Amino acid sequence: TQLLEQSPQFLSIQEGENLTVYCNSSSVFSSLQWYRQEPGEGPVLLVTVVTGGEVKKLKRLTFQFGDARKDSSLHITAAQPGDTGLYLCAGARLEDMRFGAGTRLTVKP
Amino acid sequence: ETGVTQSPTHLIKTRGQQVTLRCSSQSGHNTVSWYQQALGQGPQFIFQYYREEENGRGNFPPRFSGLQFPNYSSELNVNALELDDSALYLCASSPGGPDSFQQYFGPGTRLTVT
Numbered sequence: 576t577q578l579l580e581q582s583p584q585f586l587s588i589q590e591g592e593n594l595t596v597y598c599n600s601s602s603v604f605s606s607l608q609w610y611r612q613e614p615g616e617g618p619v620l621l622v623t624v625v626t627g628g629e630v631k632k633l634k635r636l637t638f639q640f641g642d643a644r645k646d647s648s649l650h651i652t653a654a655q656p657g658d659t660g661l662y663l664c665a666g667a668r669l670e671d672m673r674f675g676a677g678t679r680l681t682v683k684p
Numbered sequence: 685e686t687g688v689t690q691s692p693t694h695l696i697k698t699r700g701q702q703v704t705l706r707c708s709s710q711s712g713h714n715t716v717s718w719y720q721q722a723l724g725q726g727p728q729f730i731f732q733y734y735r736e737e738e739n740g741r742g743n744f745p746p747r748f749s750g751l752q753f754p755n756y757s758s759e760l761n762v763n764a765l766e767l768d769d770s771a772l773y774l775c776a777s778s779p780g781g782p783d784s785f786q787q788y789f790g791p792g793t794r795l796t797v798t
Contacts, residue, residue, distance in 0.1 A: 579726075608787075617688070617774050617789030618727070663726050670740050672717065672787070674726035 578602055579666055581675035589683050591653055596678040598664035599646045605667050607640055607647045612661040612677070654682045688777050688790035696796045697765050705760045705793045707775030715739070715778040716758040717787065718750060722771045733758055762795075770797045 579600045588594055598607070606625045610618035622631050624640035624647065631638045635658075637650040647664055661677045689708045697703050709716050715734045719727035729742035733752035747763040756777070762769060772794050776787035 581726075610789075615791070615794075617776075617791050619789070620787065623786060665726075671729045671732075671742055673729065674719075676724070676726045 578673045579664055579675035581662075581664060581678050583678060584676070585679050585681075587681040587683065588654055590655055592682075593650070593652050594654060594680070595648055595650045596662055596680070597646070597648050598675055600666060601645065602666065602668070602673075603644050605644075605669070607644070608665045608667070609638055609647070609649055610663040610665065612663060618663055651680075654680075656682045656684050658682050688775060688788055690773075690775050690790040690793050692793060693791070694794045694796075696798065699765055699767060699797055701765050702761065702763045703765060703795060705762075705773050705775075705795070707758045707760070707777075707790060709756045709758065709775075709777030710779075710788050713777035713779045713788070714756050716752055716756065717776045717778070718758070718760045719774040719776065720744070720769075720771045721774055721792070727774055730760070765797045767797050770795060 579598055582597045606623055608623045609621045612618040622638045627642045627644045629640045635652045639648050659682050661679050663674055663677045665672050665674045688710050691706045717732040718730040721727040730744050730748055731741040731750055732739045736752045749761045752758045772792040774789050774792045776789045778787050
């Protein structure tokens with residue numbers, strides 16, 4: 576069982592649609608990060624959230640950290656084919672960084 | 685500014701052999717972490733090095749070992765390779781010490797064990 580559960584595992588949508596992916600855990604994290612990973616490449620950091628309840632916006636992407644610092648969501652508005660990729664959340668604890676298994680997003684033109 | 689680089693990009697080894705993977709951290713970053721990413725999974729934390737000392741370790745056996753050098757570059761060594769060791773091995777560097785999980789990943793080394 577993963578410490579961080581991401582849902583859905585797979586998501587296929589049409590260009591222009593909105594979507595939300597979730598990252599849930601029973602553990603508390605000091606910070607939570609979202610990454611996007613393309614095939615054959617390392618993950619690229621999108622955002623770090625630190626404070627419970629924090630909301631950060633990055634163009635069409637909105638990230639929220641849960642009040643209890645155990646969960647997070649990523650909302651994409653008007654998805655584009657360039658948003659296609661594997662979205663990973665990662666929670667930082669004192670001793671390590673734990674990743675979820677990811678949500679594989681496909682945006683069809 | 686040069687990003688994180690890893691070598692080699694691909695590697696094929698036989699079960700029982702030993703392998704060394706290399707990572708050059710981003711300029712000014714003094715902390716390096718190594719991850720194993722199996723196909724279809726998220727990265728799994730192997731260990732972290734800060735100023736040449738191991739600073740944390742995930743649930744990996746002792747045959748996974750590492751080094752960090754004075755220039756903050758790093759090596760991951762795996763002895764007695766097993767088929768399940770086949771994966772993408774990622775290195776990530778961080779500025780500001782082990783409390784900073786603001787990580788920047790390299791492109792990874794794809795290891796295949798046959």
